[in-house]
Amino acid sequence: MTAAPRGGPLLSLDTLVRLGREQRTPDVDPPRRLSVPDGMTAPLGCDAVAVPARLGPLVTPRLPRLGCVYADEAHWWWLVPADSDYAMDWPAPAQYVTGALVPATTRLIHRPDGTVPYTPPIPLYLALCQAMGTTPTWSRPISA
Structure with missing residues (x-):
């Protein structure tokens, strides 16, 4: 028989897993993958890319092409091609979401003409920086 560690009984892995599951609370609004509208690929x-909803109307007029835009009460979401975060430091409070996983309450508020759902990521990045009063990372001075 193994002695219990100081301070309490010895817990099995099954007990620890069960306790961990009991502590979790289910998501009220679990994320889902944004779907591309019918007829689009x-x-x-x-x-x-998400920004607080108050900034959405400031960003859209600055874009040369607007792809699919989704919204919920808290955020506006733009679809961009996968890996659009490569070598780009999206400005806070913007959030880059791999796989376009968003709250289930998100709804489509703009559908572009044509079959491509993307907002071009570099113009979106620049529009976000401008709306937020942030300098793009590639324009910032380098310190030694």
């Missing part, structure tokens, strides 16, 4: 995969 996403050959490059999809990620999403």
Whole structure:
């Protein structure tokens, strides 16, 4: 028989797993993958960029092409090609979401003409920086 560690009984792995599951609370609004509207294709995969809803109307007029835009009460979401975060530091409070996983309450508020759902990521990045008063990372001075 193994002695219990100081301070309490010895717990089995099964007990620890069960206790961990009991502590979890189910998501009230579990995330889902944004769906591309019928008739559209996403050959490059999809990620999403979100900003607080109050900033959405400031960003959209600055874009040369607007792809699919989704919204919930708290955020506006733009579909971008997968891996659009490569070598880009999206400005806070923007959130880059791999796989376009968003709250289930998100709904489509803009559908572009054509079959491609993407907002071009570099113009979106620049529009976000401008709306947020942030300098793009590639324009910032380098310190030694």
